[in-house]
Amino acid sequence: MADYLPIVLLAVAGFLVGGVYATWKTARGCAILLAVAAVMAIVGGIGWMVYG
Template structure:
């Protein structure tokens, strides 16, 4: 079950990166916040999968 959470967190990170790219031209502050959330999701997913 921990592997599923890791994969889901990486999928959420992908959506957050997409949102960052879409918002960067419109609102850089919100885009930056989404980028930070994406990094946190990647680190959490990698930790759940045992890579960190």
């Protein structure tokens, strides 16, 4: 499972970025929270690949 976790995190980040794009005009607060979660997932996925 540890080998696939970075890929899963990057896939989740992709879904979150899509959510940011979809909600930006209607719910900015929610979009900002989704963007923060997407950045955390990207950093976690890349960090896991580099240091894990």
